[in-house]
Amino acid sequence: MRIAIAAENNNGLDSPVSPHFGHAAYFVLVDTEGNKVNSVRSIANPFCGSQGCGPVGRFVAEQGAQVMLVGGMGRRAMQALQAMGIEAVTGAAGSVREALQQYLNGALQGAMPCTEEGSHGGCHD
Numbered sequence: 001m002r003i004a005i006a007a008e009n010n011n012g013l014d015s016p017v018s019p020h021f022g023h024a025a026y027f028v029l030v031d032t033e034g035n036k037v038n039s040v041r042s043i044a045n046p047f048c049g050s051q052g053c054g055p056v057g058r059f060v061a062e063q064g065a066q067v068m069l070v071g072g073m074g075r076r077a078m079q080a081l082q083a084m085g086i087e088a089v090t091g092a093a094g095s096v097r098e099a100l101q102q103y104l105n106g107a108l109q110g111a112m113p114c115t116e117e118g119s120h121g122g123c124h125d
Helices: 054-062 075-083 096-104
Strands: 002-007 026-033 036-044 067-069 087-089
Touching (some): 002 096
Parallel strands (some): 002 067
Antiparallel strands (some): 026 036
16 A cells, blocks of 8 residues: 655655645655555655645645545545545644554544644645
C-alpha cells in the first residue's frame, strides 16, 4: 500500500506533518506491506501556495497514493480524494514517522473536515 503523508519539509520520515493538506510543501510517500515499510521518498508539492486543493489531490492520486495522512483538510479536498479512491485521514501530528506508526497501529483513522477559517494553517470548506 502507498501512503502519502503531508509534510512541512524534505526530511523524509523526520519531517513534521503539515497541519493542512493544501499548504503542504512536500509529500512523503511510503510503500508498506502490512506494518513493514518497504520504501520512503519525498516529493515537492508543485502546487504549494496556490489557491484551491483540487490540483493537489490529483497530484497525490498521480503518485499512486491509496491513503493520505494530514493534520487537516477542508471538506472539498476530502471529497475530491475520496472520489479518486484515496482514504483521507486527518488528525496526524508530530513527525511523519510518528503519524505513519499511529496509522499502521490503527490509532490514527478517520477524517473530519476543518470547519473554521484559519484552523490547521488555513483550513476552509
